[in-house]
Amino acid sequence: NINRRRVLQGIGVGAGALSVSGVLAAKAGNHGFTHGVASGDPLSDRVILWSRYKPEGNKSRVDNIIWQVAYDRSFGDLAASGITSTAAARDYTIKVDATGLQPGRHYFYRFEVNGQRSEVGRTKTLPRGSVDRFRIGVASCSNYPQGYFHAYDDMAKADLDLVLHLGDYLYEYAQGRYVNPIAEETLGRVVQPAAEILSLDDYRRRYALYRSDKDLRAAHAAHPWICVWDDHELANDTWREGAENHNEGEGDFTERMAIARKVYHEWMPIRTAAQTDQAPIYRAFQIGDLADLIMLDTRLHGRDEQFIYERDIARLGGPETFVKDHLFDPNRTILGADQENWLGAQLAASKDRGTTWQVIGQQVLMGKVVTPAVPDDVTAKMKAQLPDEYSDRLDGLKPLAEAKLPLNLDAWDGYPLCRERVHAAFKQLASNPVVLAGDTHNAWAFNMRNYQGEAVGVEIGTPGISSPGLESYLPAPPKLVSELLKASSSEIHDLDTSRRGWTVVEFGPEQMTSTWRFVSTVLESQYSIAESAPLVCNAGAKQFS
Structure with a gap:
């Protein structure tokens, strides 16, 4: 069974009861600036500034909120204000597009009521012209009841120009579902509201809970972010x-979305369209002459429904027909025709x-991952112990590996000819494509x-923050899993299948370097960092050296 939900459900699924020590959203403060500050979607002359101010009493509106952008932390030299x-x-959130800024420099910002x-x-605008170095921190998949967000703490302390969050910023599940029981019961990382989030108030309360986390707030305050949703911000x-x-039974899907x-x-x-918050979120950013960051929505905008092996192979005529006529249907898309055309134009x-x-920048793996063949002796040993x-699960993998x-199938592997069209665009229209992905909770x-x-x-x-x-x-054993995947999937250059963390990607005129930073634990308050050996792609090579 390769149903994606089962792939992502950990050992702690269904375990854990409600803990009265859970950190409620209200702990961040009942009124005033309750959830810190953030910045995002920087351009060379502007950046989005964010905060939240909850008034005392039942006031429905707060006016005369002062925002300031300064060259110095003491705000003695203002660059912009309003x-x-x-x-x-x-929901009393504040968003300002602070304009008139200078390219490629740091600023400090604050709000006052x-x-x-x-x-x-602290934030930073994107550079113009010649750029010698640009460092991006890449993150995804932060699940509150799975453990501490230590990776965000490490990101907050890092030398970065930008944080790129590729989705699953939060999870929609109810208490007790897809949790680590230690995190939920002992650490008190219990979600609010208790039920799966469906309503406007539900979604707002879940964001408020996540933004009560000190490490997430620190990462937001330290760097500008560019974000896209994946599925769990939705469903x-x-x-x-x-x-x-x-x-x-959960209501109208369109209304929920x-x-x-x-x-x-x-x-x-995120920079919201002037008239609506329902507009597409694919968009692009120029990083001087060094790079263009092209953000896609592979989750919602144009995606056809995912196939599920156990449901669809028999229903669609058996393995051969399923693959030939359905999986490789040339009309099948993960982007939608309009987004595909937009991507080509951007490239x-x-x-x-x-x-x-x-x-x-996008949500799911584009590289090809073939189901690994687990040796019979390993299978027998695992069955005896688990x-x-x-x-x-092992029985379900075997026929897929043999075929x-x-x-x-939730990744680009479930949309192979759409991917092939994108690869053709890479080959014809791009100089040096670098795809960044989240979703799997592992490093690839x-x-x-x-x-x-x-x-x-x-x-x-990028590995997951806590999922x-x-x-x-x-x-x-992780080494065995890595060896099996490399044996089945020739495109895999490197991977880590067992640790949480984040990724540093540094771009220069001659090469791109990627390094994973793994946290030692998400279940203890103290942690250490293990850094991977850097992976290098030279300009013009289109492959790691």
């Missing part, structure tokens, strides 16, 4: 007309202006090739 307002209709000041944040395994984790999108725009430092424009790197659910079918590096075997670019998958990975799905 007055704005907020209201209950947007009636003499009460927010904490001070598990979302596609454009539905989701695995949505049923008729409209709510989720509205609250995402309220709580995230062409980037190459035309002489940019070195085309960086594709619960029955793992025996069923060399993909491991995860791919030398991507088209079906003719030609190099088309590299991909880096469990392959070690909870296939609890074999």
Whole structure:
């Protein structure tokens, strides 16, 4: 069974009861600046500034909110300032597009209401012209009841120009579901509200809870962020007309998505379209002459429904027909035709202006991952030591491995000809494509090739902040799992299947370097960092050296 939900469900699924020591959203403060500050979507002359101010009493509106941007932390030299307002209709969140800034420099910012000041944040605009170095911190998959967000603390302390969050910023599940029982019961990391989030108030309260986390708030205050949603900000395994984790009893799907999108725009430092928070979120950013950052929405905008092996192979006529006529349907898409065309235009424009790197920020793995063949002796040993659910899982993997079918149909592997069209665009229109992905909770590096075997670019998958990975799905020694995956999947250059953390990607005119930073634990308050050996892709190579 390769149903994605089962892949991502850890050993702690269903365990744990409500802990009265859970950190409620209200702990961040009942009124005033309750959830810190954040900045995002920087351009060369502007950046989005964010905070939240909850008034005392039942006021529905707060006016005369002063915002300031300064060259120095003491705010003795202001670069920009203004007055704005907020209201209950947007959950008292504050968003300002601070303009008139200089390219490629740091700024400090804050908000003030009636003499009460927010904490001070630090941000940075994107550079123009010649750029010698640009460092991006890449994150995804932060699940509050799975453990501490130590990786965000490490990011807050790092030398970065930008944080790129590729989705699953939060999870929609109810208490006790997809949790680590130690985190939930002992550490008190219990979600609010208790039920799965469905309503406007539900989604707002879940964001408020996550933003009460000190490490997440520190990372937001330290760096500008560029974000996209994946499925859990919406509902598990979302596609454009539905989701695995949505049923008729939970109301209208379109209405639920409209709510989720509205609250995402309220709580995230993303530049929102002037007239609506329901507009597409794919967008692009220029990093001088060094790189173009092209952000895609592979989750909601144009995605066709995911296939599920156990449901669809028999229903669609057996393995051969399923693969030939359905999986490889040329009309099948993860982007939608309009987004595919937009991506091609962005790649062409980037190459035309002489940019070195085309960086594709998106949610799910593009590299090919074939179901690994687990040796019979290993299978027998695992079955003898593990619960029955793992025996069923191993039995389900075997025929897929024998047929060399993909491991995860929720990723680009479930949309192979759409991917091939994107690879063709990479080859024809891009100079040096670098794909960045989240979603799997593990660290990956791919030398991507088209079906003719030609190099088309590299991909880096970032490990999860706290969500469990392959070690909870296939609890074999991590070294063995890595060896099996490398043996089945020729595009895999490197991977780590068992640790949480984040990724540093540094771009220069001659090369791109990627390093994973793994935290030692998400279940203890103190942690250490283990850094991987750097992976290097030279400009023009389209593969790791």
